[in-house]
Amino acid sequence: MRHLVLTGFMGAGKSSAATQLGKMLGRPVVDTDRLLERRLKSPIHKYFDKHGEPAFREHERALVAEVLASREPAVIALGGGALQSGKTRKQLAKHLVVYLELSSEAAWRRVKSSKRPLARDETAFHALLAKRRAHYEDTADAIIDNAPRGNVRQAAPWLGEMLEREPGERLIWANGKGWSYPAIFSPGVLARRDLWAAGDNGVTVSDRNLAKLNSWLKDGIVVPPGENSKTLARVEEICEQLAEREFERGRQLVAVGGGVVGDLAGFCAAVYQRGTPFVQVPTSLVAQVDSAYGGKTGVDLPAAKNYVGAYHQPEAVLVDTNALASLPRGELVSGYAEVVKTALIAGGRLWRRVSDGVDLKQAFDPWIVFECARTKLRVVAADERDANLRQILNLGHTIGHAIETAAGYGTLRHGEAVSIGLNGAMKLSGDEGLRKQVIALCRQAGLPVTVKGLDVEDVLAHIRLDKKRKGDNVPFVLVERPGAVTPGHAVPDADVRLAVKELIK
Numbered sequence: 001m002r003h004l005v006l007t008g009f010m011g012a013g014k015s016s017a018a019t020q021l022g023k024m025l026g027r028p029v030v031d032t033d034r035l036l037e038r039r040l041k042s043p044i045h046k047y048f049d050k051h052g053e054p055a056f057r058e059h060e061r062a063l064v065a066e067v068l069a070s071r072e073p074a075v076i077a078l079g080g081g082a083l084q085s086g087k088t089r090k091q092l093a094k095h096l097v098v099y100l101e102l103s104s105e106a107a108w109r110r111v112k113s114s115k116r117p118l119a120r121d122e123t124a125f126h127a128l129l130a131k132r133r134a135h136y137e138d139t140a141d142a143i144i145d146n147a148p149r150g151n152v153r154q155a156a157p158w159l160g161e162m163l164e165r166e167p168g169e170r171l172i173w174a175n176g177k178g179w180s181y182p183a184i185f186s187p188g189v190l191a192r193r194d195l196w197a198a199g200d201n202g203v204t205v206s207d208r209n210l211a212k213l214n215s216w217l218k219d220g221i222v223v224p225p226g227e228n229s230k231t232l233a234r235v236e237e238i239c240e241q242l243a244e245r246e247f248e249r250g251r252q253l254v255a256v257g258g259g260v261v262g263d264l265a266g267f268c269a270a271v272y273q274r275g276t277p278f279v280q281v282p283t284s285l286v287a288q289v290d291s292a293y294g295g296k297t298g299v300d301l302p303a304a305k306n307y308v309g310a311y312h313q314p315e316a317v318l319v320d321t322n323a324l325a326s327l328p329r330g331e332l333v334s335g336y337a338e339v340v341k342t343a344l345i346a347g348g349r350l351w352r353r354v355s356d357g358v359d360l361k362q363a364f365d366p367w368i369v370f371e372c373a374r375t376k377l378r379v380v381a382a383d384e385r386d387a388n389l390r391q392i393l394n395l396g397h398t399i400g401h402a403i404e405t406a407a408g409y410g411t412l413r414h415g416e417a418v419s420i421g422l423n424g425a426m427k428l429s430g431d432e433g434l435r436k437q438v439i440a441l442c443r444q445a446g447l448p449v450t451v452k453g454l455d456v457e458d459v460l461a462h463i464r465l466d467k468k469r470k471g472d473n474v475p476f477v478l479v480e481r482p483g484a485v486t487p488g489h490a491v492p493d494a495d496v497r498l499a500v501k502e503l504i505k
C-alpha cells in the first residue's frame with residue numbers, strides 16, 4: 001500500500017493540491033501542518049516563536065511517521081520543512097512522492113504576507129529553498145510544476161496509474177502554453193506494449209534496428225535507420241502507409257526509436273490529416289535526454305538540417321532507460337555530447353555530476369537522463385517556439401549542424417558534430433579554462449572535438465544558412481559559466497572564421 005505524498009516548499013500549493021487529488025483518486029486527505037496545529041493546540045507560527053524550531057521539528061517528525069504508517073491509502077500533504085529529517089526521507093521511499101515545484105520568486109509572492117515563521121525575510125527565504133531543493137528532488141518520484149493552475153488536475157490520472165504499478169517509475173509533468181503531458185521514466189516500459197501501443201489504436205513507427213530487437217515493431221511502419229530517413233519523400237511514404245491502414249485522427253502514432261524516428265514520425269503526426277496525436281518512446285541517448293521532449297519535429301532538406309518541420313507536442317513520452325543497454329557504443333558516445341550541452345545549460349548538480357566524468361562502459365545513469373529531460377522541459381516551458389530562451393538548447397549546434405551538413409548527412413553522427421560544435425562555441429565564449437574542461441569531457445567519452453578534410457568556406461556558408469539567422473547575422477549561444485548560457489550573441493565574422501579554422505584539422 002502506497003500513500004501519495006505531496007512535498008514542496010512553502011507556497012507550493014500542497015494543501016489545495018492534496019484536496020483536489022484526494023477527491024479525484026477517492027482517498028482521504030491528511031495535511032500534516034493542520035494536524036500538528038490541532039495536536040499542539042497552537043498555530044504553527046506561535047509554537048515556533050514560543051518553543052523554537054527544533055522542538056517543532058521533533059513533533060513534526062513523530063507525527064509524519066505515524067501518518068505514513070497508517071494503513072488506509074491516503075493523500076498526504078507534508079509541511080515544507082518535513083524533509084529535513086533523514087528518518088522521514090527514508091520512510092518516504094515506500095510511497096509515491098510528488099514534488100510540487102515552484103520558482104523561489106513565485107513562492108515568495110505567494111507567502112510574503114502570510115504568518116509563516118520562515119517567510120519573514122526574503123533573502124533568508126530564497127536561501128532556505130536553495131538549501132532544501134536537493135531533498136525535494138532526491139525524494140521525488142514525480143515532479144509537477146505547480147505555477148500553471150491545472151497541472152495537478154491533469155496529472156492526477158497518471159499519478160493514479162503510477163500508484164497501481166510497481167514502484168521504480170518517475171514522472172515529470174511537462175507543460176507549456178496550452179499543452180501538458182507526462183514524461184514517464186520507467187525501466188522496462190518498452191516491453192510493456194499495453195502501456196503505450198493501446199492495442200489496435202496505435203501504429204508504431206520505428207527503424208530496422210529497433211524492429212530487429214523488438215519483433216512486434218514489424219507490425220508497424222519500419223524505416224531504414226539513420227539521418228538519411230529524415231526526408232520529405234519518407235514523410236510521404238509514411239503518410240501513404242497510414243492512409244492505407246485507414247489511420248484516423250483519433251488514433252495514436254507511436255514513435256519508437258532514436259531522434260531520427262522521433263523527428264520523422266512526429267512530423268508525420270503533425271501533418272497527417274492536419275495533426276494526429278503521437279507518443280514518443282525514445283530509445284537512444286540523444287532522444288532520451290533531448291529530442292523526444294519539446295515538440296520540435298521535422299526533416300532535412302539537402303541544403304540544411306531540419307529545414308522543414310512543425311511544432312507538435314506529444315501526448316506522452318515514455319522513457320525506458322534499460323533500452324540504452326542495446327544501443328551501439330558509438331551511438332551512446334554520440335548522445336553524450338547532448339548530455340554535456342544540457343549539463344552546461346543546467347549548471348548546478350547536473351553539471352557537477354557530469355563534469356566528474358561518466359564511464360560509458362557502465363549502464364548509463366538514469367538520474368542524468370531524468371535531469372537532462374527536466375532541464376530541457378524547463379527551457380521549453382518558458383519558450384516553446386524559439387522566440388528567445390529556447391535557443392540556448394542550440395548551444396554548439398550552429399557550428400555543429402553546419403559541420404554535419406558540410407560533411408554530408410550520415411558521415412558524422414549528430415552528437416559527434418555537436419561535440420565539435422561545442423568546442424567552437426566554447427572558443428567563442430572566451431573562457432579557455434571551461435573550454436578545456438568541456439574538451440576533456442568529450443574526449444574522455446570518445447567524442448571528436450575536431451574534424452578532418454572539410455572546407456572552412458563551406459562550413460561558414462552552412463553557418464550562414466542557420467535557421468536562427470536574422471538578416472546577415474547568425475546569433476550564437478554563448479556560455480558565461482555552467483548554468484549561465486545565453487542566446488542571441490552577435491559574433492564578428494572574423495572570430496567565427498577563426499573558431500571554425502581551429503576545428504578543421
Ligand SMILES: NC(=O)c1ccc[n+]([C@@H]2O[C@H](COP(=O)([O-])OP(=O)(O)OC[C@H]3O[C@@H](n4cnc5c(N)ncnc54)[C@H](O)[C@@H]3O)[C@@H](O)[C@H]2O)c1
Pocket residue numbers: 207208209210213225226227230257258259260261263283284285286287290291292293294295296297305306323324325326327328331334335414415
Ligand atoms: N527534435 C529535437 O528537439 C531534436 C533534438 C536533438 C536532436 N534531434 C535529432 O535527432 C537525430 C539524432 O538522434 P539519434 O542520435 O537518436 O539518431 P538515430 O535515431 O539515428 O539513432 C541512432 C542509431 O541508434 C539506433 N538505436 C536507437 N535506439 C536503439 C536501441 N535502444 N538499441 C539499439 N539501437 C538503437 C538507431 O537505429 C540508429 O541506428 C538527428 O536527426 C537530430 O537532428 C532532434
